[in-house]
Amino acid sequence: MPRLALYTFGVLKAPLADPAPLTQEFYDIGETVYREIARHPGYLAHAEAEHGDRGSHFEADWGAWGEFAVPSWYDKGRTAQTTALAATLSLWTGLRPAFDAVHTGLHREALRRRHDWFERTGHPGHVLWWTPDTTTPTWQHGVTHLHHLHTHGPTPHAFTFRHAYAPDGSVGGA
Template structure:
């Protein structure tokens, strides 16, 4: 049986350590979104740092999820004071549960506010790929897949909701299973 890996990445307008209300609001909503996600059918797991310090992404111990990594186009800081990004890495049973989690509830509300927090980007901000049951994807896997998606478009190796693939590599799209856009925003 295969599981669906999901890596998301966005460049924030301000560093994670910024005490401004918008940064605190982003963190509050992000925490609530994950509390909602873990209750959803189809959710399996997500990368969590052992120490969980705000902004200490690059120094954190991520356990089986590996060393934290970011796409080559990220040009902001890597220290606690200067890191200005949000990234997630998670596992799902299939596309439909992931779609439902992303496009309903608190995450849908957060997507509606994305430009309050995130810079507009010319790169994709999420990517899916299939992994064998028991495999924990790493941050480097996610970055590699996102960069592949950016360079080559959707393929069984790295794909989006809109242009998705089954675990066997065949194109798939159920009616209503993906947004019209190639990017979750």
């Protein structure tokens, strides 16, 4: 049975290392949001760095999730002091559980505040795609699917919650 991969990417208004209150607030709430999402029905796993420190996405060991990658349009820093991004990569049993987790609880509250923390880039902030149950998606897969979504719009290869596709490629959720 295929699993649903979800990649999110946003450009922060300030680097993660910035001690400004809004940056600190975003970083602090992230841990709590992750813990809540990890308990959500249908959640399978998410990419976690082996020994990642704040902002060290590019140097971290992500194991089976592969080397950290970002969309080509990301033009901010790549060091722990200058990285200004938030990215997630996760696996789900289906569209409904992922949608529910993203649009309820603490994550929903965080979504309401996204314009406080993130720049508006004109690019999609998330992409979904179906992956075989024997495959762990990589960061590069996420970037590739996000680029595809931006270039071609929603397709069975890369889609959004609003314009979803079932594993067989038909329009709609699973």
